[in-house]
Amino acid sequence: MTIIAIIGGGLAGLASAVAARQAGLEVELFEARRRLGGRAGSFRDPASGELVDHCQHVAMGCCTNLADFCRRTGIDACFRRHRRLTFIGPDARPHTLAAAAWLPAPLHLLPGLLRLGYLGLADRWRIVRTLVRLARWQPVRGDDVAIGSWLLQQGQSPRAIERFWSPVLVSALGETLDRASLAAAQKVFVDGYLAHRRAYELLIPDAPLSEIYDRRLANWLTAAGVRLHLGARVRRIEGDASRVAGLVFDEGEKRPFDFFILAVPWRIAADLLSPPLRAALPALEAARQFPAAPITAVHLWFDRPIMPWEHAVLVGRLSQWVFHRRRCTPHAPREGVRHAERDEHDGYYQVVISGSHQLEGRDRREIVEEVCAELQAIWPQARKATRMDWRIVTQPEAVFSYRPGLDAERPPQRTPVANLLLAGDWTQTGWPATMEGAVRSGYLAVQRLLETLGRRESLLVPDLPRGPLCRWLR
Numbered sequence: 001m002t003i004i005a006i007i008g009g010g011l012a013g014l015a016s017a018v019a020a021r022q023a024g025l026e027v028e029l030f031e032a033r034r035r036l037g038g039r040a041g042s043f044r045d046p047a048s049g050e051l052v053d054h055c056q057h058v059a060m061g062c063c064t065n066l067a068d069f070c071r072r073t074g075i076d077a078c079f080r081r082h083r084r085l086t087f088i089g090p091d092a093r094p095h096t097l098a099a100a101a102w103l104p105a106p107l108h109l110l111p112g113l114l115r116l117g118y119l120g121l122a123d124r125w126r127i128v129r130t131l132v133r134l135a136r137w138q139p140v141r142g143d144d145v146a147i148g149s150w151l152l153q154q155g156q157s158p159r160a161i162e163r164f165w166s167p168v169l170v171s172a173l174g175e176t177l178d179r180a181s182l183a184a185a186q187k188v189f190v191d192g193y194l195a196h197r198r199a200y201e202l203l204i205p206d207a208p209l210s211e212i213y214d215r216r217l218a219n220w221l222t223a224a225g226v227r228l229h230l231g232a233r234v235r236r237i238e239g240d241a242s243r244v245a246g247l248v249f250d251e252g253e254k255r256p257f258d259f260f261i262l263a264v265p266w267r268i269a270a271d272l273l274s275p276p277l278r279a280a281l282p283a284l285e286a287a288r289q290f291p292a293a294p295i296t297a298v299h300l301w302f303d304r305p306i307m308p309w310e311h312a313v314l315v316g317r318l319s320q321w322v323f324h325r326r327r328c329t330p331h332a333p334r335e336g337v338r339h340a341e342r343d344e345h346d347g348y349y350q351v352v353i354s355g356s357h358q359l360e361g362r363d364r365r366e367i368v369e370e371v372c373a374e375l376q377a378i379w380p381q382a383r384k385a386t387r388m389d390w391r392i393v394t395q396p397e398a399v400f401s402y403r404p405g406l407d408a409e410r411p412p413q414r415t416p417v418a419n420l421l422l423a424g425d426w427t428q429t430g431w432p433a434t435m436e437g438a439v440r441s442g443y444l445a446v447q448r449l450l451e452t453l454g455r456r457e458s459l460l461v462p463d464l465p466r467g468p469l470c471r472w473l474r
Contacts (some may be wrong), residue, residue, distance in 0.1 A: 002392070003026040003031075005028050005030065005247060005261070006027060006108075006263055007260065007263060007272065008262065009038065010038025010039065010040070010263060010264075010265075011038060011213070011424040011425075011439060012424045013014075013261070015423070015442025015444070016263055016442035016443075017442075018069060018073060019447075020449070021221070023446060025446075027225075028226070029226060029228050030229045030232045030234055032229070033230070037209055037213030037217075038213050038214075039054070041054055041210055042209050042213070044248055049133070051208035051210055053205075054395060055350075055393060055398065056204075057205060057209060058080070058202055058203070058204055059434070060200060060201065060202060060203065060436075061081070061199045061202075061465070062191045062195065062200075062436075063202060063435065065250060065439045065443060066439045067219045073219055075212050076393040078205055078206055079204065079467075082202040082204060083201050084098045087116065087167065087315055089116075090163070091118060092377060093117065093381075094309075094389050095116050097200075097384060098112060099198075104467050105196050105199075105469065106195070108465045109200065113128065118315060119160060127165075128166055130151065131207070132473065135189065136474065139182075141340075143376060144181055144182050144405050144407075146179060146180065147165070147177050147180050147184070151177070153452070156293050163316055167313050167314075168188070169185050170355050171313075172319055173399075173402055173433075174293045174295055174354045174355055174398060174402075174433060175401050179291075179293070179355070180355075181402045181403055181404045181405070181406060181407075184432050187430070188432070195470050196466065202231075205324070234251055235250050235272075237260065239274060239456040240276040241279070242461070243418050245262070247256055247316065258295050259419045259449050263422075263423035263442065267288055270287070277417065280417055284422075286409055287333065287410070290401070291403060292397035292400060293400070294355070294395060294397070294398055295398035296352070296353040297351070297394075298371050299348070299351075299392070299393065300350070300351065300389075300390050301347060301348055301349075301390070302346050302382070302386065303388055306375060306450065307322070307378070308325065309325045310323065318374065319351045319352075319374050320353055322375065325350050330384050351371050367392060372387060372456070378461070384452065399425075400425075402432050411427055411428065422441075423442045423445040424438065424441050427444075428443050429444070
């Protein structure tokens with residue numbers, strides 16, 4: 001029986017474990033922390049005792065392999081699908097974006113786009129024209145540029161960039177438009193908004209991330225026969241240019257396996273390799289240099305609901321997305337604020353700021369005050385609410401920064417070392433740093449492994465089918 005060691009318990013490692021086990025392989029997964037999920041995790045707030053996600057995770061309808069992963073493991077019930085996006089303009093007026101029932105892709109969102117009243121009519125039509133150009137752009141080696149500069153070259157006004165392109169792209173790519181790649185932006189718009197009528201829909205977790213990935217998924221893996229080793233830190237992966245010999249743990253124990261899937265973040269992958277292996281895999285040393293982009297989550301607890309929607313996109317503000325996160329446990333006071341013994345008002349919100357470079361060095365309380373002032377400028381209920389508590393969580397290396405030309409530097413899942421494979425959203429997946437990219441990498445790593453065993457099996461789930469109009473546009 002072929003035995004595989006997976007190093008890393010993030011989503012890429014979990015997808016590898018699921019695919020490998022369902023392919024009939026014996027799997028052991030090693031995670032240095034005492035929980036699974038990687039960046040998709042929660043912490044227990046000391047004031048309330050409730051589980052709070054580090055940052056809101058959102059997928060889209062185009063994430064077919066993530067959806068497959070959730071169906072396979074039974075965690076799909078933990079996600080809710082949303083078919084309406086609410087954009088709050090600078091004038092605080094809401095604008096809804098949803099698919100028109102009578103139009104095929106890629107025209108299904110056109111009526112909603114043309115109704116974005118915080119953009120001038122000329123800007124709206126220029127956006128449509130530029131979307132067509134973006135969809136038809138064919139990358140040639142060396143001509144990838146920052147999407148921000150490309151949009152200016154297409155005649156997009158600063159107002160259109162700030163009020164349309166940034167709200168969509170920064171949240172999807174986790175990076176600002178002066179840094180993000182044109183190729184990455186094309187991927188977001190074509191796959192997420194133009195290719196299929198349901199591609200733009202949001203899939204939002206309806207339970208804490210640790211409940212999904214650290215409890216339910218761990219239970220599924222254990223029941224499926226995967227051996228989980230939590231709190232087991234791999235000190236070194238030993239081997240030479242031809243093969244990996246085994247894993248060395250903190251206690252000095254050494255263990256051999258038939259195959260190894262390295263599924264850790266790009267900044268530390270090379271650190272785990274013995275010198276001969278590191279010399280054989282220069283791509284991992286290069287990957288260490290990939291720039292990172294931070295994402296900041298501002299957690300706010302109020303004594304009452306402050307907005308009528310479960311989520312909204314805030315245009316032209318520091319705050320980018322706001323999510324109404326309901327909780328089921330009582331919240332205890334902090335900083336001397338008195339409130340009811342049991343909070344039944346569901347006043348917990350999370351504001352997400354992606355590509356949050358501009359917040360570095362700023363006073364945390366000042367950030368909270370600015371965010372709350374923005375919410376109060378939009379919703380009268382926020383002006384009447386009492387803020388019970390707040391917390392800011394910034395992940396400095398939340399995602400790799402998808403800069404121009406980065407695709408050429410992303411390593412494939414197969415390596416020159418015969419029994420070592422890579423998984424992670426930073427490997428060659430064709431996707432930005434997303435949950436979909438992480439799952440694809442895990443599936444691809446196992447697919448390459450099976451090929452080594454002489455089994456030709458395609459593990460990736462196909463993309464949503466593109467209609468004739470979209471194929472013509474491309």
